[in-house]
Amino acid sequence: MKLVALYNHPADPAAFDEAYFGVHIPLVQKVPGLLDTQITRLRASMRGHDYYLMAELYFEDEAAFKAGMNSPEMAAAGESLDSFAKGEYTLLFGVEE
Amino acid sequence: MKLVALYNHPADPAAFDEAYFGVHIPLVQKVPGLLDTQITRLRASMRGHDYYLMAELYFEDEAAFKAGMNSPEMAAAGESLDSFAKGEYTLLFGVEE
Numbered sequence: 001m002k003l004v005a006l007y008n009h010p011a012d013p014a015a016f017d018e019a020y021f022g023v024h025i026p027l028v029q030k031v032p033g034l035l036d037t038q039i040t041r042l043r044a045s046m047r048g049h050d051y052y053l054m055a056e057l058y059f060e061d062e063a064a065f066k067a068g069m070n071s072p073e074m075a076a077a078g079e080s081l082d083s084f085a086k087g088e089y090t091l092l093f094g095v096e097e
Numbered sequence: 098m099k100l101v102a103l104y105n106h107p108a109d110p111a112a113f114d115e116a117y118f119g120v121h122i123p124l125v126q127k128v129p130g131l132l133d134t135q136i137t138r139l140r141a142s143m144r145g146h147d148y149y150l151m152a153e154l155y156f157e158d159e160a161a162f163k164a165g166m167n168s169p170e171m172a173a174a175g176e177s178l179d180s181f182a183k184g185e186y187t188l189l190f191g192v193e194e
Contacts, residue, residue, distance in 0.1 A: 002137065004139070006146075038193060039193070040191040040192065043190055044189070044190060046188040046190070048103070089145055090142065091143040092141070092142050092147070092148060093141060093143070095138050096138075
């Protein structure tokens with residue numbers, strides 16, 4: 001099971017990167033049950049919407065995912081994100097085939 | 098390097114799945130240089146946009162990615178996709194951190 005976050009292009013990419021990689025991601029990595037984090041820097045959109053960055057957070061199963069999402073560590077990570085990117089991201093969860 | 102495809106919710110999910118998994122994905126898997134394909138069924142959106150499905154196509158590097166994108170196999174895969182989902186997907190490419 002994974003959580004997929006897609007970030008809109010920030011007005012100030014350097015400030016975004018500093019807050020994202022310097023503060024947000026270290027908080028994310030404290031979330032219990034998180035198996036792996038994969039971050040992709042998007043270079044371009046060929047169709048449809050454009051996004052700046054994608055993050056994928058992997059959990060063992062739905063129970064681990066739910067526990068992680070409801071943890072105080074995830075609440076802290078979400079707060080840090082909303083301090084610099086509120087309303088500027090899409091958050092999905094899904095199951096890999 | 099990877100290609101990320103995000104599909105909007107189809108009007109007829111059963112017909113989409115049949116065309117997608119029955120025709121489109123087998124064509125995608127013929128693309129030269131493709132290392133791996135990961136498909137995620139999205140269950141829900143918690144913020145921002147909602148999508149039905151995500152596909153990630155992995156290539157060794159930018160040269161392999163470009164060669165794959167410009168191949169007749171990818172053209173055939175793209176044609177099959179546009180026969181049932183034209184204008185209903187986002188296509189991005191990026192580099193994993």
